[in-house]
Amino acid sequence: MSPVRRAFHIELPRPLRQALHSLETQGGVCRVVGGSVRDALLGIAPKDFDVEVYGLELENIAKALAPLGKTDLVGKAFAVVKLWTHGEEYDFAIPRRESKTGSGHRGFTIEANAHLSEFEAIQRRDFTINALLYDHSKGEVIDYAGGLEDLSNGILRHVSPAFEEDPLRVLRAMQFAGRFKLELHDETAELCRRIGHEYWTLAKERIWLEWQKWASKSKSLAHGMRALEKSGWICYFPELNALRGLPQDPLWHPEGDAWTHTLHCLDALIRETDWLELTESQRAPLAFGVLCHDLGKARCTRWALKRGEKHWISPGHDNQSVWLAEQFFESMRSPLEIREKVMTLVGNHHFLNTAPDEGHSDASIRRLSKRLAPATTRQLVYVMKSDHLGRPPLVSEAQTARIAKFEERIRELDLVESAPAPLLLGRHLVSRGLKPGPGFKRILDQAYDAQLGGSFRNVEEAEAWLEKNWNKLNC
Incomplete structure (x- = not known):
């Protein structure tokens, strides 16, 4: 030839x-x-x-x-x-x-x-x-x-019928489609579906490696997910598959079902943020955070009254998304480091939706930063922006303003990259004659919670707080 x-x-x-x-x-x-x-x-x-x-x-x-x-x-x-x-x-x-x-x-x-x-x-x-x-x-x-x-x-597109002999190639198709903005050829998709039963022969570590490449190297995350869906292999990831065809109320989600929303969110992560400029290790938790943020809708969605009219609603889906994300990651034995970040991001992605009219207090935002660890408020912003902008053509000016205000607040409170470091430490307890033991953690935890709540802002104030509350804490 x-x-x-x-x-x-x-x-x-x-x-x-x-x-x-x-x-x-x-x-x-x-x-x-x-x-x-x-x-x-x-x-x-x-x-x-x-x-x-x-x-x-x-x-x-x-x-x-x-x-x-x-x-x-x-x-x-x-x-x-x-x-x-x-x-x-x-x-x-x-x-x-x-x-x-x-x-x-x-x-x-x-x-x-x-x-x-x-x-x-x-x-x-x-x-x-x-x-x-x-x-x-x-x-x-x-x-x-x-x-x-x-x-x-x-x-x-596959080269020859020999494609069928290696089932890992289906997941390679997913990450190649994402990395290079490619659409899976119809005949290649048919070969993928034909060897679906071979999924169970793959080592979980190899499955994770292909997902990791998708999450860290893609130029279009949605292209990768469309390839996974077209190949038929999305059925082996039931947490994702359950979003397909899952109804959403068109008043809030004119784009379509929950899977369509997820794809739009993945597009928004790349289009509306600086995600592509981040390092590969920084990208992956954000990609997975957006992918998994609405998994819980499969458990919570129902047709019910809201504000006097019937709507599709999914109350509590953020909490349900946490354990479903863990299940998704456990199915391929992903590293704990990344799954822990993703779980806290999906569990808190509705934080701004629960804000009182005057906005969240400083204490509430500080406690959020602790709750997010090992993820950060900065990473949460990526997920919230992607979620908000993944509903074309709908854009809420109010939500845009809330996100912008949140970014301003976390900068002012110095919470962008981490929760506040504890001000009161074990040495402060020792200096008061307390011997290290089981009571240490209880006292330090209470002190840290008080710090997050705004009871003190520096070491001197922390020591004064300890003095004031010593008898109650040391009982």
């Missing part, structure tokens, strides 16, 4: 160019493959470079690369030689076929063949956008599968 060839220049690192030259001197034909080619075409600086070497056996590849740095056949079972040089790691692989021998992500046998054709070699790859080859000697991208056109048209 004759490929499409497009002139294109990828600036390869000098050590990699030296390695390619050494292999070509020995008679090898080298092609840079995979994500680095895709990223370069998208204007993203490539980070990880993988090379496929045709015409040389593994031992000859290792021998040619040995003078350039440390080499290792740690990937021998996968026909890979690793090279470490100038602080970077490069993989050099022999073309191979993969045959399905069992269930799951790892049920394969590898058949390396240095003399496979390029067309045969790319058949094992997942998506056409990842099946592009780069010929550095001619400065050309080589495309056997239509990846260039798919990349241009925003389509995520």
Whole structure:
């Protein structure tokens, strides 16, 4: 099969160019493959470079690369030689076929063949956008599968029927769709649905890794969720699936059902905030916070009287969302650090909706900041803004003003990044002759609650408060 060839220049690192030259001197034909080619075409600086070497056996590849740095056949079972040089790691692989021998992500046998054709070699790859080859000697991208056109048209499409052999590719489709704003091809979606039963063979840690990439690397979080829905695999995440078709009152939610609202909120997070400018570790809790903020509606939504008329209402859904978010994260054994942040964000995302006419007091906002930990009031603002702006075309001027006022208040109270540090400490109790023991925590907890309530603002006032309340506290 004759490929499409497009002139294109990828600036390869000098050590990699030296390695390619050494292999070509020995008679090898080298092609840079995979994500680095895709990223370069998208204007993203490539980070990880993988090379496929045709015409040389593994031992000859290792021998040619040995003078350039440390080499290792740690990937021998996968026909890979690793090279470490100038602080970077490069993989050099022999073309191979993969045959399905069992269930799951790892049920394969590898058949390396240095003399496979390029067309045969790319058949094992997942998506056409990842099946592009780069010929550095001619400065050309080589495309056997239509990846260039798919990349241009925003389509995520499988390379061959071999796609079905690795069920993890369905979740990779989710995160690729989000990262590169792609729509899942109809035929690829059908293959995904066909292998749905294989979901249960995947290691939970691998499932989490794909979700983490979606939450931290996406350019369009909603694209990823649409791919998950179209693939049919949203059914394996029942907390999300329950939002589909879940009615909302059009008076407050003209955009449609709860799932549609969630997708609009994910769009708003990217469009209306500086989310894309944050680090990847900062992005993930916010993405999940927005994704999970209304999970509880599936438990609370009912048709009932409100202000004398029948409406769809979901009272208490913020509290219900907490344990459903935990259930969602537990299903893939996510790290506790991120799930704890998300749970506090979803449980408090209606904080401004319960404000009295004069607004929340300083004490109420300070207590909120403590309740949110390990998340912060700053992170809560992202979720509240996204929730508010995820109801197109409806925008409430009153809610916009409330959020702006809240941001002003948390800055004034120095609560943007954390709750107040306790002013009264154990050493203050020791100085009064109290020996460390079980009573310490009780007294310090009461003191901290008083501090949040505004009873004192500095150490001197804290000590005065302790003096005044000592007999009551030490009973």
